[in-house]
Amino acid sequence: MKKIECVILDWAGTAVDYGCFxxxxxxxxxxxxxxxxxxxxxxxxxxxxxxxxxxxxxxxxxxxxxxxxxxxxxxxxxxxxxxxxxxxxxxxxxxxxxYSGPISKVVETIDALRAKGIKIGSTTGYTKEMMDIVIPAAAEQGYHVDNHVTSDGLPAGRPYPYMIYKNMCDLNVPFRTSVLKYGDTISDIKEGINAGVWTVGVVLGSNELGLTEEEVNNMPADELKKRMMDVRYRMYAAGAHYVVDSIEELPALIEAINTRMNNE
Structure with missing residues (x-):
């Protein structure tokens, strides 16, 4: 059975630092x-x-x-x-x-995916030295990944696919069709597409939306909907296979992708 075996997340704006500030x-x-x-x-x-x-x-x-x-x-x-x-x-x-605090529902969702046997990797625009601060700070608040990769020592960072490939090697994931890249920037989307993996953008908390959680909660519904639709459009235009509002949608989406792969 074909299925998603590995989810690779970005950090700031995706897993931590709501709004990527x-x-x-x-x-x-x-x-x-x-x-x-x-x-x-x-x-x-x-x-x-x-x-x-x-x-x-x-x-x-x-x-x-x-x-x-x-x-x-x-x-x-x-x-x-x-x-x-x-x-x-x-x-x-x-x-x-x-700015290393996990975004709401990230910890619970990633723990649920890991409980299903899905490996959790990560890529970032930060350097290793920067991540040496972010990783332990996030872990203190309950968020951790199975593998973290920076572009240090690789031919290039995003939008090139090398960090995704390094995650696949480190986590022993041989097939790109079993990998899902999840991120909040256009560079994340391009990274996933260039690697040939399933690529999912997230809107709320993202760099592309660029709002604090308080601004999101207090914004008039029509204005927030318009801004979210603009982000959705840009991500799909960049090649995203799917775009979700928040990480809470990811488990159900993965099940849908698994079904899609086995029906093709």
């Missing part, structure tokens, strides 16, 4: 140290990449590169990128532990 604030503040402004929307548009690659992407924004030239009288270079990344890391490390 830790990196957003660090990106904004690190550019401010250079006298440059990037918006929350601009940082979220590239979320899911490795953090150094996101900084490169932010520098490439025409408005940002033009502002740099006007301020410094020259084009930015890799030294400027690295200086910004150093400041980003300093800012992120100072707050990362505070």
């Amino acid at each position: 830790a990196p957003v604030s660090a990106f904004i503040e690190s550019f401010k140290t250079l006298g440059l402004e990037v918006t929350a929307a601009e940082t979220r548009a590239h979320m899911g990449l490795t953090k150094i690659e996101e900084i490169r992407a932010l520098f490439k924004i025409e408005r940002v590169s033009k502002a740099f030239y006007e301020k410094y009288g020259r084009e930015y270079n890799e030294s400027d990128v690295q200086a910004c990344y150093t400041e980003f890391q300093r800012l992120l490390f100072s707050t990362l532990r505070s």
Whole structure:
């Protein structure tokens, strides 16, 4: 019988850090140290990449590169990128532990999947050094995975599929059709599609929605529905096989995928 044997989750915005706020604030503040402004929307548009690659992407924004030239009288270079990344890391490390709390129902759902024999892996845009803070902090609050992979030592991070392949090797999962990638960014979706695995996006708590839990609870229903539909559209446009509102839908969806695979 064909079935999902492994679920690979992203971390920030998917499993922990509702709304994916830790990196957003660090990106904004690190550019401010250079006298440059990037918006929350601009940082979220590239979320899911490795953090150094996101900084490169932010520098490439025409408005940002033009502002740099006007301020410094020259084009930015890799030294400027690295200086910004150093400041980003300093800012992120100072707050990362505070943003490692599991999103509602993640612990219970993952425990239920594990009880069914499903292996739990993970990928991330964070480095190993960053995850050395997040992993134990999340574990203290009940969330842990069977395997965690960063892009350190791999050819590239997202949207390339190498972190998913490494999870499959580490967890002894030989067939891509038995793997489901679950994440909250467009980069997550592309990572899963490029790996050839089942790919599921999540809306609530996601970087793409970009709202705190309080904002979600207090927003007028029509406005929230519109914003959620916009996220859903972007994820499906990026290639997602399915998009769910929250992780609570995942067990039933996995059963539906299992049925679909065995009826094809």
